[in-house]
Ligand SMILES: O=C(COP(=O)(O)O)N(O)CCCCO
């Protein structure tokens with residue numbers, strides 16, 4: 001069933017498990033997410049960035065909403081990295097049940113002002129809101145945050161921010177970053193910071209940039225002709241620890257992108273004569289489903305629907 005993000009994430013924080021929020025851009029990605037979560041009896045969040053909305057629009061949103069409504073497990077449709085009040089309201093008009101207003105690149109007061117505006121409008125329509133405080137490293141769709149400006153979330157500021165905005169859940173910067181190159185080797189995750197923020201707050205916390213970039217997938221990607229440098233992601237054990245301490249929503253996009261690309265590349269490599277789209281979109285869906293299943297188990301969402 002299609003539900004709000006709050007209905008999925010409040011139980012997750014209370015139950016000390018995480019719910020993955022996977023980005024989608026088409027039918028097969030959406031099927032891999034929702035059908036696999038159904039199989040594992042897990043709640044799940046499907047998110048669309050502003051780029052995905054540009055790419056698939058209401059057509060794609062309708063695929064997600066219809067599949068979610070018919071699903072036996074709770075599913076929210078979430079706007080990822082909404083960059084403005086207008087963008088958040090447009091997503092709500094499209095039927096999204098959860099929206100992020102990402103004003104983390106503004107100063108503290110401006111972030112509060114912008115977030116508060118979206119919270120008031122979204123709550124008037126029964127829709128949940130995610131905000132962000134602190135800056136991830138790496139490239140965020142509309143802001144390139146170079147290392148020196150990347151800053152981690154201050155616990156005291158987080159308490160004030162939540163009180164002054166009324167946001168339903170909060171994305172915090174704790175060492176993760178977007179993309180396939182999260183640092184040399186195992187990225188440092190600031191567990192003390194997560195645990196301090198969790199001890200001072202009660203709302204679900206969100207970890208962005210949480211793809212694992214598993215070696216098995218990057219090896220297959222290279223073997224199938226893909227080119228990827230020294231890629232590194234977040235270790236499973238860092239995620240299992242984080243969801244014990246307040247992280248309830250865990251954003252994953254890169255892992256599905258890599259999995260889909262492995263599926264397609266392997267299909268083309270193994271049969272150059274093939275020209276039926278189902279023969280490469282199907283394998284892409286299968287590899288993505290493996291990634292979805294793994295994440296649902298690592299985060300403890302399996303069986304929680
Ligand atoms: O936090 C994430 C996903 O992070 P990751 O790149 O680790 O999958 N997202 O918000 C998905 C969109 C990232 C920019 O396109």
Ligand code: NA
Nearest residue numbers: 102104132140
């Ligand atoms: Na941000």
Ligand SMILES: [Zn+2]
Nearest residue numbers: 178208209251
């Ligand atoms: Zn993100």
